[in-house]
Each structure stands twice: as C-alpha cells, then as structure tokens.
Amino acid sequence: MVKVVGVRYRPAGRIYYFSPGETEFLYDDKVLVESQQAKYIATVAIPNKEMDAEDLPDGIKPVLHKVTAKELKQDDKNKQDAKDALRIGKQKIREHKLEMKLVAVEYTFDRSKMIFQFTADGRIDFRELVKDLAGIFRTRIELRQIGVRDEAKILGGIGPCGRQLCCSTFLGDFVPVSIKMAKDQGLSLNPAKISGLCGRLMCCLNYENDEYEAAKKELPDFGTEILTPDGKGRVIGLNLLSRVIKVRLFGKDTPVEYDYEELQEAAKAGEADVNG
16 A cells, blocks of 8 residues: 545546645645646645556646745746746737737646646647746646636536536536437436536536436336236336336326336236236
8 A cells, every 4th residue: 555645736627646744735735746847826626535557647746835935925826927928828819810829828847847728729839939938937838728628617607507617616627428328317408407618518418417317227118018007008107216107097087197106116016916
C-alpha cells in the first residue's frame, strides 16, 4: 500500500495523486505541487489515505508543501493577469482571423508557462498566433484545444433543472451518455429537452441509468399479456423507477395501474390454481 493525497487543480477538476510524505493534509488544504515541469497550486480533495500501488500511475511525485500566504497572494496576481491575457488573446485571434473561440487562460504558479484553452470545429494552424503571444508575454505558450463539454465545465452556468451545472460543481470526469439512456427512461427525444448548455446529452441521464436497466430486465415489456388481480390484460405503460405497470384489462376500456408486487402475487396465485 502507498500513502497518497488526492488534489484538484480547479473546482470539480480531475483528481491527481501525490505523495504526502510525513505531512498530514486535510480536505480543502491549499498545496504546492509540481507536474509536467511546472509548479501549480492545488486543493486537497482526498486527505491522506492508502492505495494499492497497482491503482496508481508510476512515479508519484511528492507534495512540495502547504501554500503560504505569500504564495496565495502570488496566485491571486496570476489569476488577475490571466484575465487580462484572455482579453489580449481574443484580440490577437481576431487579428489573425482564426476560426477559434478562446475559453480560458491560466498561468502556472511559477509563470513558466501560460495555457490558452480554446474550442474550434477543426484543426487550427495557430503557429503565428503562438509566436505573437510569446512575444507579448515572454513565457512559454501552450494552446490546448478542448471540447464543448470542457468549455461548459470551465465557464459554468445554470442547467435546465435550475441548478448549477453538474460538470462545474462536482463531476470530476465526464462519463459516456447515449440516446439509449433517454429512450430507456421514457424521455422525449427532442434534443432541446435532453441536451445541456454544451449542446451534448445531459450528464444526469447517466445517474439513474443502472436502475432503469435493472427494472427493464425485471418488469414485463410493453404489449406483454399478463395476469392481474382483476384478470388478464396487456401492458400499455411502465413507470420503471416506481415499478408501477399500467394494464388494459381484456374486455374493459379503462386502464388500471398495479404495483409490480401485486402482479407477482397474482401470477403466483394463477400458477397455484393451475397446479392445484
């Protein structure tokens, strides 16, 4: 087992593991770490714990130390300068007439590198833009193309549910979401109703998907002929999460709703009558 501490570089970001050494780190502590030959300020998301070495990447680096007040002040200045750089970067993109949208700019803590994150429909030749930015900011420039879901995660916003976006508040990683999930949950397939601000299928479609899949395997499907406490009928509706089944009884016009447990008892009684 290996002692580790999990940190995030930004709110709701992916968790990366470092070695805590002999220091006890608490949740939400600010720490200084080194990654990819640059220093970053990160926030502790998982306090000291032990993990199997097989579950960790090779070469876990140590946490350098807890952040000092002076370092926090430097970080605030970096963030303010990054906002100014965002404005300048957008201006330079217009000057170079590039089909790209600049989303965010950040400095590494030691200002050894600036990261410009952007979205674009295809590949962009930004070599001249990089030269221009390097001449202005006098540091190493990295342009990183991101997807629309990453853009929503960075910018944040309010989802159709009226709450802040999941991706910008607590989702560390994106999970695959498919149209099949919407179908299984009986949702409207209108893209406007099942898409998030990013234009992709809403991440929350995945939250209860396992429950829906399990219920679909257990409950009778649409059109199935079943035995109810009131006689035989055909399934015309399903509420998978509450396990309520709507049945049109043979010879009757008004559908009736039954709990799945009621139908199970009716089926057992029917079998008993046949066997008896």
